[in-house]
Amino acid sequence: xxxxxxxxxxxxxxxxxxxxxxxxxxxxxxxxxxxxxxxxxxxxxxxxxxxxxxxxxxxxxxxxxxxxxxxxxxxxxxxxxxxxxxxxxxxxxxxxxxxxxxxxxxxxxxxxxxxxxxxxxxxxxxxxxxxxxxxxxxxxxxxxxxxxxxxxxxxxxxxxxxxxxxxxxxxxxxxxxxxxxxxxxxxxxxxxxxxxxxxxxxxxxxxxxxxxxxxxxxxxxxxxxxxxxxxxxxxxxxxxxxxxxxxxxxxxxxxxxxxxxxxxxxxxxxxxxxxxxxxxxxxxxxxxxxxxxxxxxxxxxxxxxxxxxxxxxxxxxxxxxxxxxxxxxxxxxxxxxxxxxxxxxxxxxxxxxxxxxxxxxxxxxxxxxxxxxxxxxxxxxxxxxxxxxxxxxxxxxxxxxxxxxxxxxxxxxxxxxxxxxxxxxxxxxxxxxxxxxxxxxxxxxxxxxxxxxxxxxxxxxxxxxxxxxxxxxx
Numbered sequence: 025x026x027x028x029x030x031x032x033x034x035x036x037x038x039x040x041x042x043x044x045x046x047x048x049x050x051x052x053x054x055x056x057x058x059x060x061x062x063x064x065x066x067x068x069x070x071x072x073x074x075x076x077x078x079x080x081x082x083x084x085x086x087x088x089x090x091x092x093x094x095x096x097x098x099x100x101x102x103x104x105x106x107x108x109x110x111x112x113x114x115x116x117x118x119x120x121x122x123x124x125x126x127x128x129x130x131x132x133x134x135x136x137x138x139x140x141x142x143x144x145x146x147x148x149x150x151x152x153x154x155x156x157x158x159x160x161x162x163x164x165x166x167x168x169x170x171x172x173x174x175x176x177x178x179x180x181x182x183x184x185x186x187x188x189x190x191x192x193x194x195x196x197x198x199x200x201x202x203x204x205x206x207x208x209x210x211x212x213x214x215x216x217x218x219x220x221x222x223x224x225x226x227x228x229x230x231x232x233x234x235x236x237x238x239x240x241x242x243x244x245x246x247x248x249x250x251x252x253x254x255x256x257x258x259x260x261x262x263x264x265x266x267x268x269x270x271x272x273x274x275x276x277x278x279x280x281x282x283x284x285x286x287x288x289x290x291x292x293x294x295x296x297x298x299x300x301x302x303x304x305x306x307x308x309x310x311x312x313x314x315x316x317x318x319x320x321x322x323x324x325x326x327x328x329x330x331x332x333x334x335x336x337x338x339x340x341x342x343x344x345x346x347x348x349x350x351x352x353x354x355x356x357x358x359x360x361x362x363x364x365x366x367x368x369x370x371x372x373x374x375x376x377x378x379x380x381x382x383x384x385x386x387x388x389x390x391x392x393x394x395x396x397x398x399x400x401x402x403x404x405x406x407x408x409x410x411x412x413x414x415x416x417x418x419x420x421x422x423x424x425x426x427x428x429x430x431x432x433x434x435x436x437x438x439x440x441x442x443x444x445x446x447x448x449x450x451x452x453x454x455x456x457x458x459x460x461x462x463x464x465x466x467x468x469x470x471x472x473x474x475x476x477x478x479x480x481x482x483x484x485x486x487x488x489x490x491x492x493x494x495x496x497x498x
Contacts, residue, residue: 027114027198028052028146029107031059031121032094035152035269036083037229038192042150043120045188048195055114055198056092058083059106060209061099065128066309066391069384071353072267074218077211078227079268084206086229092197096204104136111145114198119145122152122269125299126391127306153266155273155296156182158303168304170313170406175300176293187278220351225264225387232265236279244285251287252358254341255429259357260288263388266295298396301406308405309395310376317404320489322374328472329377332367335434338464338471340447341421342366344434351434353387358424364401365415370478372485375402403486411486414479421447437468450474 028047035041036058047054058080062068068076084094097106107119119140124133137147151157156179162168169175212218225231239260243250250258265271273292280289305313312318331337335346345359355363360382367378379398383389399405425431428446432439438446440460445452450464450471457464464470473481 025053025196026051026117027055028118028120029055029057029110029114029116031057031107031119032083033058033122033124033269034267035122035272036079037270037272038083038086038090038190040152040188040272040275041122041190042152042185042188043122043148045190046148046150047118047120048190048192051196052118053196053198054092055110055116055200056087056094057107057110058094058096059099059103060096060204061103065126066383069386069389070213071221071385071387072389073211074213074221074353075225075227075264075268075387077206077209079270080206080209082228082230082270090192090195090197092195093199095200096206096209098204098209103132104139107136108139108143111140111143114200117146118148120148120150123149123157124153125158125303126309127302130303130306151185152272153269154299155179155184155277155292158296158300161300168300169297170301172294172297172407175297176290179293179296184277185274187274217350218353221353221387224352224354227264227387229265229270232262232271235260235262235265236271236276239276239285239288240279240283244280244283244288247285248287252424254344254356254359254425255427255433261354263390263393264354267388267390295390295393297406298390298392301396302392308399309391312402312404313399313406314404314408316493317402319493320404321485322368322376323372324374324377325371328371329367329373329381331469331472332363332371332373332378333381336469337366338450338469339366339417339475340431340435340438340449341425342417344425344431347434348430349382349385353385355386356430358420360397361401362415362417362420364398365413366417366478368398368402369414369482369486370417370473370475372482375399375404411490412483414482416475416479418447418475435468438462448475 030044030047038044087094099106111119133149140147161175161179243260247258250256262271262276266273276292277289301313302308332346335343337343342363345355345363349355364378367373368375375398379394382394396405400408403411421431428443431446438449441449441452449462449468462468
């Protein structure tokens with residue numbers, strides 16, 4: 025019987041897995057392989073490592089149920105060396121994997137494919153994590169899109185790839201007795217800062233299925249109405265499962281085929297769009313898409329950044345969001361936009377500082393989405409928020425947490441304040457603060473800047489930058 029290596033990556037599932045489906049249908053005896061690669065350009069953050077531990081345990085248990093064993097290898101050596109050694113060890117005829125789209129992964133995959141094929145091994149890669157491949161979508165001039173709306177319209181005309189259903193009852197498996205256990209990867213924290221993760225998440229395929237059921241039962245239909253409300257469960261929370269490939273976007277779309285879910289589906293295509301950009305503009309994970317913005321005088325004030333990271337800015341809605349992130353490994357999407365705007369515009373800190381913090385603390389850390397989101401907020405990327413759009417942390421809280429429920433949950437020291445002042449405690453009368461047991465600067469911080477001051481400083485800085493660009497061009 026022919027044998028193959030099935031290299032799992034960001035596709036940690038057994039359903040809608042085109043590479044697995046192909047291997048089974050073509051009659052290969054399959055060695056399921058996971059290579060832990062931690063030497064990438066963006067090494068995996070601590071929160072992602074936590075999720076990966078549970079996702080691998082879950083995948084291993086699913087494979088066990090079909091008589092298979094996930095072979096885990098430490099990727100301290102380059103992946104092509106690991107694969108080459110395993111090909112020889114089991115005399116593999118083929119290697120299959122799902123494509124990734126980061127520049128480093130593309131280069132690595134090309135080198136592996138070239139080397140293995142030169143030795144007579146069949147190599148095939150498959151689309152598994154996106155709706156549309158980045159290289160299959162272009163504008164009328166044959167160039168990549170930089171604006172989402174025309175991209176979205178074009179993609180909606182492209183037929184969906186078929187949902188694959190691997191018949192695991194027909195699968196034949198290769199097993200190796202060596203290899204690592206998931207525990208030996210040491211992905212979990214040595215200090216127990218992750219208790220809140222366990223309270224919020226079921227990081228298994230079953231958790232994705234449960235959330236998808238909720239989405240189909242009404243959350244998707246109400247998405248446009250509830251998606252921005254900070255205290256509501258108005259979003260799908262499927263992002264970490266998508267990030268690790270425990271569920272595919274194609275599965276989600278098919279599951280919602282009978283549901284009015286246009287606004288939610290648009291977000292799935294926005295995710296695709298971020299990969300479209302990262303694929304075609306591979307330096308944007310560290311550099312602005314709009315080249316002129318490389319000249320913007322971003323600052324890095326460690327004191328300000330530290331207060332932002334700890335949720336001690338003095339802006340209650342920002343502090344609530346940053347504490348939610350630390351406690352749960354996740355942050356509401358509206359909150360992400362608010363805290364990013366405050367960091368890069370009010371405080372004028374480098375967007376890369378924020379991107380790096382999110383990368384380390386989010387369980388759904390995804391390079392393409394993270395990059396696009398931060399560049400959007402900073403005004404230096406595709407479809408970017410214009411420089412004059414500066415989110416006011418007070419009015420954002422009032423609009424998207426109108427009863428103060430979200431703030432009171434994560435900033436409990438302000439919970440006794442009436443709604444009028446919970447978004448702006450610095451405006452509360454001193455007698456009220458005293459009655460509520462609040463001492464600004466002690467029990468809760470004074471704002472780093474008043475919102476009006478931050479807005480003025482941001483607009484002045486952006487206008488000065490715009491003038492300097494015009495002067496250079498003139």
